[in-house]
Amino acid sequence: MSRVVIVMRTYERPVLLARALASVASQTHRDRHLVIVNNGGDPAVVERVVGASGLAGSGGSHETIHLEVRTGMEAASNRALASATGDYFAVHDDDDVWHPEFLAVTTARLAAEPGAAAVVTGLTKVMETMKGDKVWPVREEPFWLNEGRLTFRGMIGANTFPPVAALFRSSLLATVGMFDESLPVLGDWEFNVRAVRAGRFVYEPRVLARYHVRTPDSDRTVANSIVDGESLHRSTKLLLQDRWLTETVDGVNKGLLSLQAQAAGDAEEALRHGGPRVADTDIDAVASRVVSIMATRRLHRRLWRGVRRPAHGLRAVRRMITGRG
Amino acid sequence: MTPAQLLAAHPGVRLLTLDLFDTLVTRSVAQPTHVFALMERDLAGRDPGKWQGFARERVLAERRARREAAGISEHSDVTIEDIVRELAAELGLGMAERSMLVELEKQTEIAVTRAVPFGAGLVAEARGRGLQVLVVSDNYMPSVHLAGVAAAAGLDITEADIVVSSENGAMKHDGSLWSVVLARTGLEPREILHVGDLADADGTIPARLGIATHVQPAMRVSQREPLNTSPAILPLSFIEAANRDSGADAARNVATGAFALVVAGQVIDAASAAREKGAVGVHFTSRDGWLAHRVYGELRKSDPGLPPHTYTAVSRSLVWRASLGSLDGTSVTRFIGDDERLTRAQACARLGLPSLPHERGDEIVDAVAARALLLGRAAEAEERCRSLRAEYLDYLAHQGVTAPGHHVLVDLGWTGSVVSSLGKMVTEETRGAATFEARLVGLYWDATPHRSVMPLHGLAVDELCPLADNMRLLGVIRLFESLLTAPHGTVTGFRGGDAEWSAGAAVPGLRGADWHEMAEQIVETAANMVLDRHPSVRPAEIDRSTVWAAMMQLGHTPTAREVALLSAVRHETALDHAGPGDLLVAEAAGAGPAGARIEDTYDRLLRHSWLGGSLASWEASDGCPATAMRVREHQPWTDPVWVDG
Numbered sequence: 001m002s003r004v005v006i007v008m009r010t011y012e013r014p015v016l017l018a019r020a021l022a023s024v025a026s027q028t029h030r031d032r033h034l035v036i037v038n039n040g041g042d043p044a045v046v047e048r049v050v051g052a053s054g055l056a057g058s059g060g061s062h063e064t065i066h067l068e069v070r071t072g073m074e075a076a077s078n079r080a081l082a083s084a085t086g087d088y089f090a091v092h093d094d095d096d097v098w099h100p101e102f103l104a105v106t107t108a109r110l111a112a113e114p115g116a117a118a119v120v121t122g123l124t125k126v127m128e129t130m131k132g133d134k135v136w137p138v139r140e141e142p143f144w145l146n147e148g149r150l151t152f153r154g155m156i157g158a159n160t161f162p163p164v165a166a167l168f169r170s171s172l173l174a175t176v177g178m179f180d181e182s183l184p185v186l187g188d189w190e191f192n193v194r195a196v197r198a199g200r201f202v203y204e205p206r207v208l209a210r211y212h213v214r215t216p217d218s219d220r221t222v223a224n225s226i227v228d229g230e231s232l233h234r235s236t237k238l239l240l241q242d243r244w245l246t247e248t249v250d251g252v253n254k255g256l257l258s259l260q261a262q263a264a265g266d267a268e269e270a271l272r273h274g275g276p277r278v279a280d281t282d283i284d285a286v287a288s289r290v291v292s293i294m295a296t297r298r299l300h301r302r303l304w305r306g307v308r309r310p311a312h313g314l315r316a317v318r319r320m321i322t323g324r325g
Numbered sequence: 326m327t328p329a330q331l332l333a334a335h336p337g338v339r340l341l342t343l344d345l346f347d348t349l350v351t352r353s354v355a356q357p358t359h360v361f362a363l364m365e366r367d368l369a370g371r372d373p374g375k376w377q378g379f380a381r382e383r384v385l386a387e388r389r390a391r392r393e394a395a396g397i398s399e400h401s402d403v404t405i406e407d408i409v410r411e412l413a414a415e416l417g418l419g420m421a422e423r424s425m426l427v428e429l430e431k432q433t434e435i436a437v438t439r440a441v442p443f444g445a446g447l448v449a450e451a452r453g454r455g456l457q458v459l460v461v462s463d464n465y466m467p468s469v470h471l472a473g474v475a476a477a478a479g480l481d482i483t484e485a486d487i488v489v490s491s492e493n494g495a496m497k498h499d500g501s502l503w504s505v506v507l508a509r510t511g512l513e514p515r516e517i518l519h520v521g522d523l524a525d526a527d528g529t530i531p532a533r534l535g536i537a538t539h540v541q542p543a544m545r546v547s548q549r550e551p552l553n554t555s556p557a558i559l560p561l562s563f564i565e566a567a568n569r570d571s572g573a574d575a576a577r578n579v580a581t582g583a584f585a586l587v588v589a590g591q592v593i594d595a596a597s598a599a600r601e602k603g604a605v606g607v608h609f610t611s612r613d614g615w616l617a618h619r620v621y622g623e624l625r626k627s628d629p630g631l632p633p634h635t636y637t638a639v640s641r642s643l644v645w646r647a648s649l650g651s652l653d654g655t656s657v658t659r660f661i662g663d664d665e666r667l668t669r670a671q672a673c674a675r676l677g678l679p680s681l682p683h684e685r686g687d688e689i690v691d692a693v694a695a696r697a698l699l700l701g702r703a704a705e706a707e708e709r710c711r712s713l714r715a716e717y718l719d720y721l722a723h724q725g726v727t728a729p730g731h732h733v734l735v736d737l738g739w740t741g742s743v744v745s746s747l748g749k750m751v752t753e754e755t756r757g758a759a760t761f762e763a764r765l766v767g768l769y770w771d772a773t774p775h776r777s778v779m780p781l782h783g784l785a786v787d788e789l790c791p792l793a794d795n796m797r798l799l800g801v802i803r804l805f806e807s808l809l810t811a812p813h814g815t816v817t818g819f820r821g822g823d824a825e826w827s828a829g830a831a832v833p834g835l836r837g838a839d840w841h842e843m844a845e846q847i848v849e850t851a852a853n854m855v856l857d858r859h860p861s862v863r864p865a866e867i868d869r870s871t872v873w874a875a876m877m878q879l880g881h882t883p884t885a886r887e888v889a890l891l892s893a894v895r896h897e898t899a900l901d902h903a904g905p906g907d908l909l910v911a912e913a914a915g916a917g918p919a920g921a922r923i924e925d926t927y928d929r930l931l932r933h934s935w936l937g938g939s940l941a942s943w944e945a946s947d948g949c950p951a952t953a954m955r956v957r958e959h960q961p962w963t964d965p966v967w968v969d970g
Contacts, residue, residue: 018776054780
């Protein structure tokens, strides 16, 4: 049996934490080590919930790290991953839930596919309302996921799945590095984009994870980062895309790829929802922007080369004049 | 009527025709589509991921094939090859797998075939009288296979004795197959007696042609929604098939089927947790732990290594009172619900307070006034609750619940509120020396906050499951609570260490059956299951999925005779267990006045009734099918299909 390290970050959501711990305790795959990172919350509350969770008798092992000062989500993940070793790792958010067979199925898939870096399962998005310590589901919908959305090109435009649906090979951490602690959100996306270059992400269509999102009328203290910090997500995404504009993948600009993929993803999403094809305009706009940026960058490269090697520069000018450039 | 009597009633007949399935032969499963569940179980052994959901897909493929065939000719039936072609398109199967599936289905059918005594007797009697016998069947299999099925059941029926729709481009369902029969035999319709199980295809349609008919539907009593088929259904399916074959009544079928499986599940789960955690005690709580505690006792006789068990009296009102610290504006809402109207005396009794003469005890007040009344006597209420707590803890100590070590609490469910309050109280009292976990049959989302008090385990379903299953659980809660109960009333207090029981009627009033007899059947059958003495169900088969399947088959898709049996049962819902309770099967009037909003009807149904039984009852009654249909449209989870794709 392969050992799985599970990272669970939490901050003052004891009721949701209790549910998430029950999800881990119910896993039929027992060779697991759960690292709970209490990210600056009251240690006594977390200890009480962990003590009442039944984790102790559920087959796996667990530890709790109490951080005195609240830190970023990715720093919390890295802290957990540094404290334990295993063949695989997963990031189980403290408000999400696994099917009892999640680890059993995903570890089997990764064992059967040695070239894969990660496996991502089908999942359900659960909208729930939480007020006080009461939490109740309002509606569910299938989360849009397929093999294509787990490729590099599928993922570079947008974060295509939440962490709870994925199991990663631990060796990835040595190959591509840890989570980027400079990112306040979307650290999982940035990691996935690096990770998928190191190995394929396989899709397991069985629905084995439940991604919970609080409705806007829920107590603000339990809101999801993606809902509560929508503008933060947007600005972090722009920041990442700017950063990627300075990087290339197989000779292609990573930032431009992200912009193109984002536009294509938006268009596909609009089509899926049967909405107006307004995204077509965006595609044209983005395509023009991409072409102009590429042309400018090519011109810059040639000019720089021309300055460094005048003979090359003259040849390039001649090609441009004769239209063969 | 015996076969001889039936034939004697038709002296001019020269040919006896019989339907095949459910007339001449039957299966060891409850309904035809459960054969596909057997196939799925077999296929899962080869590649579990690939074949999950096969049984349901097989049913859907047949429906698509039939629609396709109907588009070509209104009289032509489908063949097994047509069905497997549809299946292959859906599942992406190659030729080898298609052939394998055809062969597997034929083998599985033959393996589960049994003769129907009445049908077999009829064939023997007819042949003894010199009558010709033919099997006339609407079926997608070829006659050579159907002859094999008959042979497997010990019947002497050859291929030549079978007229089947798939080979003749005609069907019994529209009457066209009878012209094939008449042409083949050269007989007049009046010279034929046909026996089958379907009122239309075997009754009215041939009768319209002048053929004498006899409809014998006894083999259909175990059939429910066809799409609900998966390997998890099989344990209940085998039991219900055996009950059908033995002619068991609805009460026996319910007791030895779904209820026995739930109780056996409770016991197996509790014993497993107790062994694994090294528990020092297993405590069956509330009235709905009564039957399970008896079965656990039987199991423990054969396995003395299991920790000792108790039946521990507890109720919602008792544990809430005993756990009360201070009575304030928040805690009082636990005892008086927002929408309640009750007498002042009732309100006082909720906290064990006698009604004072000046309080006009029989005057009905709303929740606000009732809460104000209790808050006005807060100090007295708190004192009484402290006293109750002391007496209750004495009782728990006597039961061994406060002994140092780990304890397993067993209950049916459904929020974990009572058991978590009980566990919390004892853990606090023993300063952590006694720890607890609760093993419940089902939990829905209201359980979430209680998980931060103690581990809660939902055997069949929990709030981590899909929303639709949480809703389906809510729809069946009252059914299981009402029938899986103790013969005494609920515990209300303690005097001298002994529990005081409410005077309300405790035993459910069934229609035409005795609950005590049912309870004994539940205990005996469940004990046979956990001790591995049951003829068709092994202990290892009783798990999360099979218990859930049993709950859903009975609770979500009850048969007409089950609804009739249970329609007189009342469910006690009030915190003080006063009043007669609500009828499990909501009366037609429960739909509300004409023009009532469907949301209100649905809400009332879910809060106070057994939803599946009520909808089935309305669908069968005059004037109410439309309301039932509107409820099903309003809330798609109420659809009879609960095995999701």
